[in-house]
Amino acid sequence: MIVYDFDSLIGINRSEGTSSMGRSTNLSLINQNIYTHIKDKFQNTHIQSGSISQNDTIIETEEKWSVMVIRDPFLLRQFCDDVRFTRSRSQIEEEEAEMRRANQRIKCVQCDDFYIEQENKMGVCAHHDGFVYDNHSSNVEHWTQRAAIEQLLKEEADAVRQPHNALLTSEQKEQLERQKQRFKFICCNRTVQAAGLTNGCKRGQHCQPNVTLDQWERACDQNNEYQQKLCDLLRRRIQ
Structure with a gap:
């Protein structure tokens, strides 16, 4: 079994820009090659069932495990989509709700202006x-x-x-x-x-x-x- 810490190995690059539509934040993977390698390893994991030989000896089951530890929401969604990882309905609904919150315009009572959560940084x-x-x-x-x-x-x-x-x-x-x-x-x-x-x-x-x-x-x-x-x-x- 191999355990991969995605946040440390891959990393996310965040870049901000301003256009006629307002401020926007673009996210991308930093170590794309490592990401592709780990993704292939994950998709090649398997469990081979045991079998019985002619002398009634049971051959042990071969197992290859890959465990992914992912904390960043963007990285988690990217990986699950790429490997078509099956998620529960509650996880899908939670991710959709998180996406709505991330893009929801909120009115600030301090400055009377609107903002979205991902742009709420010190000094704005x-x-x-x-x-x-x-x-x-x-x-x-x-x-x-x-x-x-x-x-x-x-x-x-x-x-x-x-x-x-x-x-x-x-x-x-x-x-x-x-x-x-x-x-x-x-x-x-x-x-x-x-x-x-x-x-x-x-x-x-x-x-x-x-x-x-x-x-x-x-x-x-x-x-x-x-x-x-x-x-x-x-x-x-x-x-």
Whole structure:
């Protein structure tokens, strides 16, 4: 019996690219020649049944075993397909479900963008991990990121609905522009834009699929470091 560790002997080459269809990941075998050799060995394994000779002596059974240890899902599927290895229905369904998960578009609540699991690497998600405060309020009013953006959008819509004959003075226009700049991220003090959470100050991985927007905002609100930063900001203004 020979035991082959496919992941160590063969290996997988992963290359990423960007096209008009978005980012893609291509997988290929590194040691193709070794893969072909092991595959042939596996297909030539056999068990030869024993037989009885003329003097009633039983000839021992000859067995040739090949055991494949494969952890990489792509390598496992490739090998099973090439040798036409019989798989159970549950294994086939599990592989199909895994393929669907790998290609499923998931919305990240941190950056409000979509991603697929195989592209979720460190540094691809730019986001703000702190809550928002109103820099114009006397008590440094605390807002969630979502609520602050919704408020800015509402004020923008209200301004558009003003009567055409209600002309604003240059001072009033300046006041409105300053009002738009009042919301700041506690994590970096950048101004919140009504367009959304672009150019985040933190970079990391996208959130897990089971994380909701409410859970993410709660984590931002309960960050002890940022809570202390807000208290220090308020204290300095009172003094």
